[in-house]
Amino acid sequence: MVWQGGRLYEQREVERKTAVVIVGTFIFLIILILRLFYLQVVQGKYYTAISESNRTEIFFQRASRGVIYDANQEVLVDHRPTFVVLFSPLKVSPEVFSNVLKTLEKILSLPVHAIEKMVGGENKRSVVLRIADEISRSALFRILEARPNLPGVTITIEPTRRYPYKDWASHLIGYLGEINPAELAERLNDGYKQGNIVGKNGIEKVYDYYLRGKSGGMQLEVDATGRSQRILYNIPSIPGNDLYINIDLHVQQAAENMFKKQGFSGAAVAVDPGSGKVLALVSSPNFDPNIFLKPLDSDTREYLFLSETKPLFNRALQGQYALGSVFKIITMAAALESGSELTHQTLLCKGMFKLGRREFGCWEKKGHGKVDLLKAITHSCDVYFYQLGLSAGLERIVETSRQFGLGSLSGIDLPEEKQGLLPDANWKKKFRREIWYDGDTVNLSIGQGFLLVTPLQVACFMGAVASRGKLFRPYIFDRIVDPQGSVILSNTPHLIRQIHLKPETWDTLHQGLINVIENGTGRACRIRGLEVAGKTGTAENPHGEDHAWFAAYAALPGEKSRIAVVVLVEHGEHGASAAAPIAREMIKAAFPELDNAG
Amino acid sequence: MQDEKKNFIARALRLFDWPLFISMGMLIGIGFIAVYSAASRFGHPEVYYARQLLAVVIGLVGFVILLCINYRFFREYSPAVYGLSTLLLIAVLIFGEKVRGSRSWFNLHIFSFQPVEITKLLIILVLASYLDKFWSQVRSFKGTLIPIFLVALHIGLILLQPDFSSSLVYFPILLVMLYLAGAQVTHLAGFVIFGGILAGIPLLHTFLKVQPKLLAASPFLKFICSALEGGLSALIVLSSVIGCILLCWWFLSRLRMFIPIGYPIILIAIVIGGSMGSVVFQRGLKEYQRKRLIVFLNPDIDPLGAGYNITQSAIAIGSGRLFGKGFKSGTQSHLGFLPEQHTDFIFSVIGEEYGFFLSLGVLTVYFIFIWRAFRIGLESRDRYGTLVACGIACMFAFYGIINIGMVMGIMPVTGLPFPFVSYGGSSLVSSIFAVGLLSSIYIRRYTH
Numbered sequence A: 001m002v003w004q005g006g007r008l009y010e011q012r013e014v015e016r017k018t019a020v021v022i023v024g025t026f027i028f029l030i031i032l033i034l035r036l037f038y039l040q041v042v043q044g045k046y047y048t049a050i051s052e053s054n055r056t057e058i059f060f061q062r063a064s065r066g067v068i069y070d071a072n073q074e075v076l077v078d079h080r081p082t083f084v085v086l087f088s089p090l091k092v093s094p095e096v097f098s099n100v101l102k103t104l105e106k107i108l109s110l111p112v113h114a115i116e117k118m119v120g121g122e123n124k125r126s127v128v129l130r131i132a133d134e135i136s137r138s139a140l141f142r143i144l145e146a147r148p149n150l151p152g153v154t155i156t157i158e159p160t161r162r163y164p165y166k167d168w169a170s171h172l173i174g175y176l177g178e179i180n181p182a183e184l185a186e187r188l189n190d191g192y193k194q195g196n197i198v199g200k201n202g203i204e205k206v207y208d209y210y211l212r213g214k215s216g217g218m219q220l221e222v223d224a225t226g227r228s229q230r231i232l233y234n235i236p237s238i239p240g241n242d243l244y245i246n247i248d249l250h251v252q253q254a255a256e257n258m259f260k261k262q263g264f265s266g267a268a269v270a271v272d273p274g275s276g277k278v279l280a281l282v283s284s285p286n287f288d289p290n291i292f293l294k295p296l297d298s299d300t301r302e303y304l305f306l307s308e309t310k311p312l313f314n315r316a317l318q319g320q321y322a323l324g325s326v327f328k329i330i331t332m333a334a335a336l337e338s339g340s341e342l343t344h345q346t347l348l349c350k351g352m353f354k355l356g357r358r359e360f361g362c363w364e365k366k367g368h369g370k371v372d373l374l375k376a377i378t379h380s381c382d383v384y385f386y387q388l389g390l391s392a393g394l395e396r397i398v399e400t401s402r403q404f405g406l407g408s409l410s411g412i413d414l415p416e417e418k419q420g421l422l423p424d425a426n427w428k429k430k431f432r433r434e435i436w437y438d439g440d441t442v443n444l445s446i447g448q449g450f451l452l453v454t455p456l457q458v459a460c461f462m463g464a465v466a467s468r469g470k471l472f473r474p475y476i477f478d479r480i481v482d483p484q485g486s487v488i489l490s491n492t493p494h495l496i497r498q499i500h501l502k503p504e505t506w507d508t509l510h511q512g513l514i515n516v517i518e519n520g521t522g523r524a525c526r527i528r529g530l531e532v533a534g535k536t537g538t539a540e541n542p543h544g545e546d547h548a549w550f551a552a553y554a555a556l557p558g559e560k561s562r563i564a565v566v567v568l569v570e571h572g573e574h575g576a577s578a579a580a581p582i583a584r585e586m587i588k589a590a591f592p593e594l595d596n597a598g
Numbered sequence B: 001m002q003d004e005k006k007n008f009i010a011r012a013l014r015l016f017d018w019p020l021f022i023s024m025g026m027l028i029g030i031g032f033i034a035v036y037s038a039a040s041r042f043g044h045p046e047v048y049y050a051r052q053l054l055a056v057v058i059g060l061v062g063f064v065i066l067l068c069i070n071y072r073f074f075r076e077y078s079p080a081v082y083g084l085s086t087l088l089l090i091a092v093l094i095f096g097e098k099v100r101g102s103r104s105w106f107n108l109h110i111f112s113f114q115p116v117e118i119t120k121l122l123i124i125l126v127l128a129s130y131l132d133k134f135w136s137q138v139r140s141f142k143g144t145l146i147p148i149f150l151v152a153l154h155i156g157l158i159l160l161q162p163d164f165s166s167s168l169v170y171f172p173i174l175l176v177m178l179y180l181a182g183a184q185v186t187h188l189a190g191f192v193i194f195g196g197i198l199a200g201i202p203l204l205h206t207f208l209k210v211q212p213k214l215l216a217a218s219p220f221l222k223f224i225c226s227a228l229e230g231g232l233s234a235l236i237v238l239s240s241v242i243g244c245i246l247l248c249w250w251f252l253s254r255l256r257m258f259i260p261i262g263y264p265i266i267l268i269a270i271v272i273g274g275s276m277g278s279v280v281f282q283r284g285l286k287e288y289q290r291k292r293l294i295v296f297l298n299p300d301i302d303p304l305g306a307g308y309n310i311t312q313s314a315i316a317i318g319s320g321r322l323f324g325k326g327f328k329s330g331t332q333s334h335l336g337f338l339p340e341q342h343t344d345f346i347f348s349v350i351g352e353e354y355g356f357f358l359s360l361g362v363l364t365v366y367f368i369f370i371w372r373a374f375r376i377g378l379e380s381r382d383r384y385g386t387l388v389a390c391g392i393a394c395m396f397a398f399y400g401i402i403n404i405g406m407v408m409g410i411m412p413v414t415g416l417p418f419p420f421v422s423y424g425g426s427s428l429v430s431s432i433f434a435v436g437l438l439s440s441i442y443i444r445r446y447t448h
Helices: A008-042 A044-055 A094-108 A112-119 A121-125 A137-145 A181-190 A202-206 A249-262 A289-293 A298-305 A324-338 A373-379 A382-392 A394-403 A425-432 A438-445 A455-466 A503-519 A575-590 B002-015 B018-042 B045-068 B072-076 B078-095 B115-133 B141-160 B164-168 B170-181 B185-209 B212-217 B219-228 B232-254 B262-284 B287-297 B306-320 B346-379 B383-407 B425-443
Strands: A056-061 A075-087 A129-132 A153-162 A176-178 A197-199 A216-222 A228-235 A242-245 A266-271 A278-284 A347-349 A352-355 A358-361 A369-371 A470-472 A477-481 A487-490 A495-498 A531-539 A547-555 A563-569 B097-099 B102-107
Touching: A008 A044, A008 B170, A008 B306, A008 B346, A008 B383, A044 A056, A044 B306, A075 A094, A094 A112, A094 A129, A094 A137, A137 A153, A153 A289, A176 A289, A197 A202, A249 A266, A249 A278, A249 A563, A249 A575, A266 A455, A266 A575, A324 A373, A324 A382, A324 A394, A324 A438, A324 A455, A324 A503, A324 A531, A324 A547, A324 A575, A347 A382, A352 A382, A352 A438, A358 A382, A358 A438, A369 A373, A373 A382, A373 A503, A382 A394, A382 A438, A394 A438, A455 A470, A455 A503, A455 A547, A455 A563, A503 A531, A503 A547, A531 A575, A547 A575, A563 A575, B002 B425, B018 B045, B018 B346, B018 B425, B045 B425, B072 B078, B072 B115, B072 B383, B078 B102, B078 B115, B078 B141, B102 B115, B115 B141, B115 B164, B115 B170, B115 B383, B115 B425, B141 B164, B141 B170, B141 B185, B164 B170, B170 B185, B170 B383, B185 B212, B185 B219, B185 B262, B185 B287, B212 B219, B219 B232, B232 B262, B287 B306, B306 B346, B306 B383, B346 B383, B346 B425, B383 B425
Parallel strands: none
Antiparallel strands: A056 A216, A075 A129, A075 A153, A176 A197, A216 A228, A242 A477, A266 A278, A266 A563, A347 A369, A352 A358, A470 A495, A477 A487, A531 A547, A547 A563, B097 B102
16 A cells, blocks of 8 residues: 555655564563563462462460369469560551651650660561560550551460469479470470470479460461451460369468468478378479569579579479488387387486497487387487387388388479488498498488488378378379360379388387377477377488478378378478478368367 | 445444454453452442443543544644644643642543643644654754654643653654654664763662662772762763763774764763753652662662562562462452552552463553554555554553563553553543544545
């Protein structure tokens, strides 16, 4: 077709030039198509991942840990809702960002640079930052009010562990902390992850697997301003199982209060002689497990980890002490079983016993005068027991001790128990490179010398005396109940051994220990309406004042013993004055029907 | 009379460019779907739908009118056309409504319209008319100046609104139409170099200025950056560039390649003029606008502004992959990550929701449309029709390349729409009008 009124060559020129323009346009088209191909096909996977992370945010929902109940179904440990401020800074423009920080500073009194530090650096890539834990109610309302001006800020509710009785039973309960690499390696198969909060001690640690529950998660779809649009999926968190323990809060509380009032350090343990249930387990000084829920300040850290008093040290099962006169019960049992003539004889105590060239004093310097077996135990005559021990012989004493569980782990369901030390001739030869002298037997018969025991071992041994030879494994945990209320694990008494002594031996032991309370060294623990049997003790302490012991068991008249207690007061000097009153309060608490008049 | 009318309709239908019309219809249809999806985020997508529909109706009415009018009518009355379009641009400066800082809209209460959308078509008609009438003069440098002046006046008026992005389309139209009409390539190259220097200096300066790390690392770039700001170092650079030009000329003459001394002198004049003119450009554009023009080179220079937009747009398109996320299922668009998703960034919605194959289809349809427009230029019965059709084709090509390049992160962020597909009444109406003009030329290709 030729232009109207134009010339052909002109038209050809225009056609040629148009072709150039068309080719140019199509070159651009090719570039656009290549770019489209690159974006959607070559890089499609990459951009899909970005768009997914653009639109989704994941919130982890901490599961609430199980509640711990005492024997009377009272709540010992629970949790409470706390408000946590979360901030996702990625989708906030710089001006808005600085305004948000300023507002947060005003409300939370958290300096801007601190938040900036949190936001900057490594955290910059994370979707959600925890700005503040456990904000106050007023701060919560102020944030909710200011919310339109706080893009990217969210508030969630998280259950936080609460120890309502603060430092009571702290050693027994333990505390929480972030999992450390060693614990993680050990528990990896149980589904533990980095950053998990786990029990660090006590039953929180031992039963952590049951208590922890299962964290849930929520994936939210968010828009460009960070507002959530809908929940993509939600795995609800599963609360932990509840734990019922055998501790009787009243007994525990009685001991805690006494220790606190007197300012003593030491330990007290109460068990049920008929089952081994641990009714109370006290170690003083103690600590408040609540403080571990937040970062520790330096003063607290120093108190907990560096101070001489060692508040984290569980004296009830880790403290190893000489037993003192409480050991006379075993000496007496050994002698009675051996059929020693001495048990029927009367000796004269002049306050001193000579063995070869060595002299062994009685605690009563002026002597007890004429003493028979029952008088000797009642007044804790050392001179009598030196000779009783010698007559029973080392082997029988050691064997009887072993029967009563001394020198071995009690097997309680708490971590890091110590086993004490039950010395014999072999031990001395091996570790002291010396032969066993009769003088060592003399020392041992009143619980001095090399012997070391933990308060828990003594409690078990006392329980066995009370139950006429039934040595139970002590246990804290009774049953685990899942959130639906069904029992998933329960504990039963475990008899370690039946100690076979002659019935007369048990009778004599019992009578002797009753006498101690009625008119002997343990009168401070007399309780009207109860049949209390016990023994005081004073353990020589090379490092300072003597430690005071008191061990006892109690029953309503005509009934089986309900409780065996042992109290150790460090540097308490005399069991009668320092330890017995504590035991008395604990026993009284175990018999609520007595109305505790006196 | 009755017979003649019937005759016209029959001929119009017989000679009608159906591929052009159908590809336009497809693009409008895709636009409807994409805008509906994109606008559903704002609630009441029907409103957008209805406005879009109204624009199509108005556009088609105009289309029919333009089809019936012989396009040569505009050639006869080109001074009037130019006068009218200039008046429109002046009127909008006086009576226009200020929206987001620029006075570029007439608010007619029932609807608003942007006169520049009409005047860009009118200027094509005027330019074609001038170049057709005085085509023999265009070969000389002087001959090119008058059409340039005609266009420059309009660009000036548009920049007064100010509406930088709308003025951009005038440059390729002017350039291509001058080229087709026979202007010397060297003349055009001169203008391009002039414009390049004029815009390049401030843009390069902005580009360097926003990357302080780069400057700190390289003393050379630091020197360049300070030279771009003017002052003594600018003089040093400018004089060394002039020296280089002269040296090249001398060197070439030693190689017995004689170039008239006029060329290097004009080149030097262009360099100096461009450098001086760049001050105007620097003042005329705000910092953020300059950033938007260069951000595609490195989205990191403005990560929270235009860089954010093109990054998110690339994510949207890329995440569509082969088959897309499905209608109304684009997360980038529906969750507000995409900027201006129903207007300038509509193609990223298409990319995200419909995937590679359909996006490629859209691109293909668009380029079939452009190709048809150029074909109409080639088949026109006269030079005027050829110039008008090629001008219009060039306009659509420019819009398409710039817009789609922008959403894919390889072109400056200019805020130009994707014709037929982007939401926006004025643009849609004017685009359909343009197709009316093309059809008017096409159905008369055999008329003598």
